[in-house]
Amino acid sequence: MKLLKSQKTFHGFSEVYEHDSKLTGTSMKFSIYRPEEVSTIRGGLIWLSGLSCNEENFITKAGAQRFLCELGLVLICPDTSPRGLNLPKEHESYDFGSGAGFYVDALTEGYRDHYKMYSYINEEIYSLFDSMFSLKGQLGIMGHSMGGHGALMLGLRNPDKYKSISAFAPVVNPMQCAWGQKAFLGYLGETDSRPYDSCELLRAGHRHPQSILIDQGLADDFLEKQLLTENLEKAAFEARQPLIVNYREGYDHSYYFISTFVESHIRFHSDQMESNR
């Protein structure tokens, strides 16, 4: 593992690392924010980014460091796909291939050898992050858009690993929207994709013991056709999964929206950690 950058931010450091991933078979980058005083660290957060993002968008734009530092939390932000490959159709569109791993383990030719983003996050990043900061499983997961899908789906499938789940403008029902359908077809072919769909996971009996937190802007251009927030509300209601959805008048899909509400999400995760510790 190689430290590429380390820049003091509040009382801590914003850092970028590179490591050789066994699962993707490539060199992968991730960013970290860590409070300077190791003794203050109470837990960790995994942030999963959206389409076209890399490991740096969140850490440069969300303004999270102030609160991570205050609350004694480390955060890791992985990249959204393997890089440096040249697979068929990998670099042709923003919603498939590079920058668009969709947090699944691919099964289709070419992609199955590298696009193992589900296991990359759930095993490789999880273990590396947990051991790097001795978190002893005190981890929450959060994300935005495609990464919100990742956070919900990973959290519902692994409630013992992720103590709390939150999302900004998540893709909640990928099987029912164009982004998800394109990704699932390209990565999974004709294989059953329900294990990667949060609404279907709830229908199949998956639960998380804590409330799930979602913030969703009402001026978000993707709400109606891609995000489908109401589908998750319906599935959670039927499954009796506690869910808080804050619809926010006037906010769009951008990091300006995230920066406005990131404090409340970080405090949400922090509160869950205290009660679990």
Place this chain on the structure above:
Amino acid sequence: MKLLKSQKTFHGFSEVYEHDSKLTGTSMKFSIYRPEEVSTIRGGLIWLSGLSCNEENFITKAGAQRFLCELGLVLICPDTSPRGLNLPKEHESYDFGSGAGFYVDALTEGYRDHYKMYSYINEEIYSLFDSMFSLKGQLGIMGHSMGGHGALMLGLRNPDKYKSISAFAPVVNPMQCAWGQKAFLGYLGETDSRPYDSCELLRAGHRHPQSILIDQGLADDFLEKQLLTENLEKAAFEARQPLIVNYREGYDHSYYFISTFVESHIRFHSDQMESNR
């Protein structure tokens, strides 16, 4: 004037505008943050960015909106040079030409027709901003690096227009560093450049009635050869110009450094406005 983007951020809007500048003879962009409630607006801040930045760096990375909103301040962030031209050597380096206007009124061939960044800020942007939000002269000026030079120099030359001055890692003595020497030679030729050098302005008798605030990281790679902070401390001491310089251990030249201390700068300007109102 054309509104290109408007995105809700905290209780206000991050916006990008485009207008035809009479002074540069080009179309220029700037960004604005404005609290939603017009009645809460108490004053305005002009932010001048550094080399290679455009009108969006500050507004996407500094995390200032939270505090501008809280304190009822609007902020304008102009671009750092004219764009869309093709003058000799304009696009060859990061420290001259596009993205590097250095806040002077150019005199050299080609540049003198467009690179009028001193007057563009001091007249065109100032008037437009003042009238857009009925600020009645309640304006402060701040900036980073090359933009820190701009803030100090504009503020010292026009103490009646700018009620308060602050800077992050400013170029304080451009005549004595490579960045400034290259810019002044390219834009001013052999003409006396002292009216654009903050240390020389202090020596020539220019003063600001308020204390000037500077934050400077001690892990800033440019401190020793380009920024020369101590030269301003010396000049201010000799001129009895009140100056606060906060040297910050471990911080570099980046927006991570700015995001850490931007709250204190915004409060500094806000406090001056109250006492001036």
